[in-house]
Amino acid sequence: MRAAGHSGSSQPARKPLFALLLLLPWILTFLVFWLYPLAFSFLLSFCDYDVFHEGAFRWTGLDNFTRLFGDSRFHQAFGNTLFFVLGTTPVTTVLALALALLIERMRAFQTLFRSAFFLPSIISIVVIATIFKSFYAPDGVLNEICAFVGIAPHAWLIETAWAMPAIMAMDIWSSVGYYMVLFLAALKSVPAQLYEAAEVDGAGEWAQFRHITLPQIRGMALFIIVINTIRSWQVFPEIFTLTRGGPLGTTDTLVHRVYEAAFRYHEMGYASAMAWVLFAVIMGLSLIQMRILREKS
Amino acid sequence: MRLAFVLALLISFAGTARAETELIFWNFWDQKFITPVIASFEADHPGVKIRSEQLNWGNGLDKIVVALANGRAPDICELGSTWTGKFMSEGVLLDLTDRVSDLRSQYLLWEPAMWEGRIYGMPWLVGTRVLFYNRSLFKAAGLNPDIPPRTWEELIAAAKAIHQPDKGIYGFGVNAGEGHILYKKFLPFVWGNGGSIIDDAGNFCFDSPATREALEFYRRLMVFGLKEKQDILDDAFKKGRLGLEISGSWNFAKYPKEAPDLDFGTALTPAPAADRGSSSSFLGGEILVLFKTCKDPQMATEFVRYLTRAEYTLPITKEALVSFPANKAAFQDDFFQKNPKLGVFVKQMETGVHPPVHPLWIELESIINDAVEKVLYGGSIDEVLGSAATAYERVRLQFEERRQAAASAVQPASLPASAPGAILAGSLPGWMVVLLVLIAVGTLVNAILLIFIYGEVKKNAA
Numbered sequence: 001m002r003a004a005g006h007s008g009s010s011q012p013a014r015k016p017l018f019a020l021l022l023l024l025p026w027i028l029t030f031l032v033f034w035l036y037p038l039a040f041s042f043l044l045s046f047c048d049y050d051v052f053h054e055g056a057f058r059w060t061g062l063d064n065f066t067r068l069f070g071d072s073r074f075h076q077a078f079g080n081t082l083f084f085v086l087g088t089t090p091v092t093t094v095l096a097l098a099l100a101l102l103i104e105r106m107r108a109f110q111t112l113f114r115s116a117f118f119l120p121s122i123i124s125i126v127v128i129a130t131i132f133k134s135f136y137a138p139d140g141v142l143n144e145i146c147a148f149v150g151i152a153p154h155a156w157l158i159e160t161a162w163a164m165p166a167i168m169a170m171d172i173w174s175s176v177g178y179y180m181v182l183f184l185a186a187l188k189s190v191p192a193q194l195y196e197a198a199e200v201d202g203a204g205e206w207a208q209f210r211h212i213t214l215p216q217i218r219g220m221a222l223f224i225i226v227i228n229t230i231r232s233w234q235v236f237p238e239i240f241t242l243t244r245g246g247p248l249g250t251t252d253t254l255v256h257r258v259y260e261a262a263f264r265y266h267e268m269g270y271a272s273a274m275a276w277v278l279f280a281v282i283m284g285l286s287l288i289q290m291r292i293l294r295e296k297s
Numbered sequence: 298m299r300l301a302f303v304l305a306l307l308i309s310f311a312g313t314a315r316a317e318t319e320l321i322f323w324n325f326w327d328q329k330f331i332t333p334v335i336a337s338f339e340a341d342h343p344g345v346k347i348r349s350e351q352l353n354w355g356n357g358l359d360k361i362v363v364a365l366a367n368g369r370a371p372d373i374c375e376l377g378s379t380w381t382g383k384f385m386s387e388g389v390l391l392d393l394t395d396r397v398s399d400l401r402s403q404y405l406l407w408e409p410a411m412w413e414g415r416i417y418g419m420p421w422l423v424g425t426r427v428l429f430y431n432r433s434l435f436k437a438a439g440l441n442p443d444i445p446p447r448t449w450e451e452l453i454a455a456a457k458a459i460h461q462p463d464k465g466i467y468g469f470g471v472n473a474g475e476g477h478i479l480y481k482k483f484l485p486f487v488w489g490n491g492g493s494i495i496d497d498a499g500n501f502c503f504d505s506p507a508t509r510e511a512l513e514f515y516r517r518l519m520v521f522g523l524k525e526k527q528d529i530l531d532d533a534f535k536k537g538r539l540g541l542e543i544s545g546s547w548n549f550a551k552y553p554k555e556a557p558d559l560d561f562g563t564a565l566t567p568a569p570a571a572d573r574g575s576s577s578s579f580l581g582g583e584i585l586v587l588f589k590t591c592k593d594p595q596m597a598t599e600f601v602r603y604l605t606r607a608e609y610t611l612p613i614t615k616e617a618l619v620s621f622p623a624n625k626a627a628f629q630d631d632f633f634q635k636n637p638k639l640g641v642f643v644k645q646m647e648t649g650v651h652p653p654v655h656p657l658w659i660e661l662e663s664i665i666n667d668a669v670e671k672v673l674y675g676g677s678i679d680e681v682l683g684s685a686a687t688a689y690e691r692v693r694l695q696f697e698e699r700r701q702a703a704a705s706a707v708q709p710a711s712l713p714a715s716a717p718g719a720i721l722a723g724s725l726p727g728w729m730v731v732l733l734v735l736i737a738v739g740t741l742v743n744a745i746l747l748i749f750i751y752g753e754v755k756k757n758a759a
Contacts, residue, residue, distance in 0.1 A: 021745055048699060051366040052387035058703060137529055139465070139536075158474040158524055160674060246476035248674055263359045265659060266383075 045272035052266070064273035074274065076249050077257040080164065084253060085232040087168045088175075093225055096176050100183035101209075114181065121178035129241035132170045133157070157243055160250045167238050167251055175231075179224050186220035187213070222293045226286050233282050254278050318593050319346040320600065321371040325357055325583075326613065334609045338600055345596055347373075365389060370588040373597050375421065378409035378582045379652060379662070385412035386656035391587040393417060396598040404605070404623045406582050408651045419601045420623035422610060423582035425649045426485075426545045427641050428567065432560040434459050434466065434540045445564035447576075449486075449514050452541070452567045456521035459540035468521035470530035470542030473673050478527075480652070480665040481579045482543065486511040488650045489577035490569045494661060495653045501689045503665065504682040510569070512669075512678050519673065535559060543578075546642055550618040563641040565648070580649030582620060621646070660692045 020027075045064055050056040068074050103113050120128060135141050136156035143153040156166040194212045203211070214221075236255040239245060245252035245260070254274065262271035324331060328351055335347045350371070352360055358380060364370050376384060384390050394416045401407065410418035432442035438458040446452040456468030472482040487493070492507025523530065523539060531548055533539040535556045543566060552559055565576040585601045587594055603609070610622035611630055621627070621642065633640045655661060668685045672678060 018745075048702070050387075050703070051362050052384070052389055056703070138523070138525060138533070155474075155524060158526075243474065244477050246474055246670065248476075248670060263356075263362070264663075266362060 041272040041275060044269050045276050047269045049268040051268055060269070064270050065277070067270065068273060068277060073249065073252065074254075074257060077245075077252040077254050080249075080251060081233060081235070081253045083164065084168060084171075084235055085229060087165070088171050089225065089228050089232050092172050092176050092179060092228055093221070095172065096179035096224070097183050097221075099176065099180045100187055101213075103180070104184060104187050114184065117177035118181050119177065120174040123174075125174065125237045126241050128170065128174050129238050132166075133242060136166055158247060160247050163243055163247055163251045167235075167242060170242075171232075171235065171238060175228070179228065182220060182224055183217065186217040190216040218293070222290065225293070226289050229285060229289065230282050233278065233285075317344050317346055318596060319348055320373060320591075320593060320597055322347050322349045322373040322600070323352055323357075323361065323371040324349060324375040325352050325354060326375075327351075327617070330613050330617070334604055338603050341603075342596065342599070345593075345600075347600060365588070368590065370590050372587060372591040372593070373601060374586055374588065376418070376584050376586055378406065378584050379658060381409045381418060381584050381586070382412070382654040382656060382658045384586065385417045385654070389589055390417040391589050391591055391594055393419065393587065393598060396594075397602065400602070403625055405625060405646060406580065406584070406623050406651065409582075409654050410584050410586075412654065418584035418586040419605055421583040421585050421605050422613065422620040423580065423623045423646065424545060424620035425578045425580050425642055425645050426481075426543050426566075427578065427645045428541060428564045429534060429544050429548065430455075430541045430562055430564065431459075431534065431537060431539065432562055433537060438540070442560075442562065445562060446541070446567050447565075448567050448570050449518075450570070453514075453518050453521070456518060456541060460521035462523075466538050466540070467523035467533065468540050469518055469523075470534065470539050470544075471515075471519045471522035471524045471673070472527055472530070473524035473670075474526045476666050476670050477663070478666075479669040479673075480662050481581070483511070483515065483669045484652065484665065485543075485566055485577045485579055485650070486515060486569075489566070490574045493653070494665065495655060501686060501693075503661075503668075503689075504686045509678055509682065512672050512681075514569075515669075516672060516678075524673065534561070545619070546621070546639060547619045549636075549639060563638045565641065565645055576645070576648050578645050578649045580646060580651045582623060657692060657696055661689065664688045664692070 044057075046059060046061060048058040048060045048063075050058075099117060103110060103117075106113065137143075138153065138155060142156065146153055154162055156162045190213060194216070195208060198208050198212055234255050235253050236259065239251055239253050239256045240259070243251045245256050255278070258271045258274045258278070261267045261274060322331075322335075328349060331349045335349055338347060339345060352375075358377070361370070361374060361376075370389070381390075392415050397416055397419055400419075404420045406420035406423045407416070410416055410420055428445060430442075430445050435442040435455070438455075440455055440458055446455045452469070458468075459466065460468035472479060484494075487503075487508050490507040490511050492502075492505050492511065494501070494503045496502040523533060525533070527544070530539060530542050531544055531551075534542050534544070534548075535552055537556075537559060552561070566578050568574045568576045585604065587597045587601070591597050605622075605624055607622055607624045607627035607630070610624060611627050611632070614621050614627070615632060618639075628643050633643055652658065653661070664685050667688070668681045671681045
């Protein structure tokens with residue numbers, strides 16, 4: 001950047017054009033694959049769009065949005081997604097932090113454990129879901145463990161009470177390693193002198209954690225909580241591979257509903273409206289989270 | 298230089314591709330079944346090229362719909378037989394009545410290829426489901442393995458005799474957990490009992506006494522059942538832990554290899570009673586269609602007629618074992634005499650029923666799925682059937698409303714199409730346009746960077 005400014009100083013008129021040219025590849029993909037679909041789906045959410053006929057749009061105003069309010073499936077999916085977010089995000093975050101603290105203190109085999117926990121996050125979620133499908137099967141490993149401990153077997157993905165928790169457990173297992181690595185990075189950057197000074201002052205382990213570690217990694221914690229929340233609101237591939245929203249809609253989530261509306265019932269306008277409601281929810285929550293966590297410091 | 302070269306190369310490619318007729322054919326099969334047929338077709342028809350592209354069942358329908366919305370539909374396409382109603386009623390398929398009606402008597406599965414008396418597709422493959430039963434478990438439970446259950450009561454009795462859940466042995470495989478396909482599993486009981494979904498006058502009649510009886514029977518049966526997904530049921534059957542299930546021919550690809558000792562039989566699905574109703578099953582399959590944008594309907598029809606011949610469909614059945622030729626001549630092949638367990642499928646197809654071809658089928662399907670699933674989880678039959686009727690009424694009204702609104706509204710100007718893109722896209726396929734633009738931009742940026750770096754280096758040197 002500094003070099004560009006330097007060369008531009010002799011020809012000031014060409015500077016913005018030059019910057020634009022450098023940015024062109026990115027701007028182009030941004031416009032074609034991001035902004036255009038975004039604007040298109042926004043317009044679509046006020047339309048009835050018949051995908052079977054090219055260009056058959058019909059302006060319906062707020063109809064799609066008012067229909068959402070009366071759609072009991074949408075309500076159920078909203079509740080399920082909220083349950084999923086509340087059930088996974090805090091657990092994943094706390095677990096990831098705990099694992100990071102443990103691993104950071106290990107003298108030997110640190111790399112081994114770090115890699116082991118990180119491994120699930122490089123595997124495709126569809127592959128993980130397929131593995132868990134057999135894990136949860138009637139004669140799967142989980143039921144064998146249950147039998148060993150003396151708990152009655154369950155059809156984990158078939159019973160209405162267990163299907164969602166089973167998927168949540170899988171999600172936590174598959175994502176905790178990724179956040180753990182992020183926490184580890186933050187922990188490594190805490191200056192060692194702080195701990196040394198605290199030890200001289202006679203601060204215990206908990207006091208050190210509370211007054212040094214936590215404030216120092218606040219930035220990373222905020223980042224993790226926000227992206228984890230966003231990702232959890234958008235849960236879809238696990239649902240699609242394992243249950244398709246069943247049994248009785250107990251695992252139906254918002255993005256799965258959007259998918260069904262768009263690609264099963266071909267109601268693109270209605271699906272866009274749902275997607276924009278989801279967008280508004282995520283946007284609002286992210287802003288609130290950032291505000292709350294920032295204000296404390 | 299480089300840009301000019303690449304451009305020239307791309308254009309010459311596009312040029313040669315258009316010298317002969319090339320027809321795009323989208324299908325869902327392993328290409329080893331398709332390539333030989335295309336090769337012999339091309340040999341018989343010089344100057345014609347068929348390009349086969351494989352879709353997958355996970356997102357194939359999405360792709361077809363999106364391509365259609367963009368005006369880029371393939372010339373020839375394989376459609377699942379429950380999808381065709383939507384496509385035919387939307388008027389996007391080519392009318393083939395004059396081109397294939399001479400084949401009417403020689404093929405099965407015309408129902409999903411027909412709309413308002415006209416033919417819009419060619420039946421290719423057909424599949425159905427039959428009753429599988431474990432002969433060893435029959436013997437162990439004191440049942441005669443040579444007499445599989447023929448009525449609903451006999452089925453319940455057999456399931457009850459076999460069912461020992463504490464030993465991990467179950468009577469009947471009840472499909473659950475796959476809400477989107479439950480209709481396939483349950484509707485045969487309704488059809489066998491004389492019921493249907495839409496009556497001849499076009500009214501919803503799923504909430505009839507015939508359905509009520511079938512649901513009551515199903516509820517009694519599921520007490521002696523394992524509630525699971527189809528693949529887990531098939532697996533339990535393979536391991537000898539399931540007495541009876543209704544399943545498809547795909548099992549023959551696994552059972553003989555993975556469980557050679559499994560002693561099982563197949564039979565027609567049970568009828569409601571010896572003196573009432575009939576054996577029935579779900580009939581589905583693959584229909585070949587031409588979209589209205591087809592470049593050469595004459596040649597495409599020729600290909601579709603060629604592809605559905607018994608000699609080209611039998612290899613699919615023999616190797617993949619998931620479906621059967623729609624061409625009845627294929628059933629004369631001694632393959633079916635040599636495999637009586639598979640022969641049962643051919644017999645079951647005579648009484649198989651295809652779900653109604655209806656513009657709202659996808660909605661109907663999910664209404665039925667919901668009803669069956671609610672009963673599976675203990676819902677009251679009265680309430681379930683009541684809410685199914687209400688749900689259909691709502692969907693129908695919405696459909697009518699939309700149809701009227703669309704008819705009265707003047708076709709609005711379509712959203713602004715990217716004008717320069719359209720000019721390019723008119724002469725080149727879309728991916729080529731994108732590639733060209735990317736290459737052009739990349740080369741440009743490269744050149745600018747080089748000039749810039751060169752300038753800097755020179756300045757520093759000075």
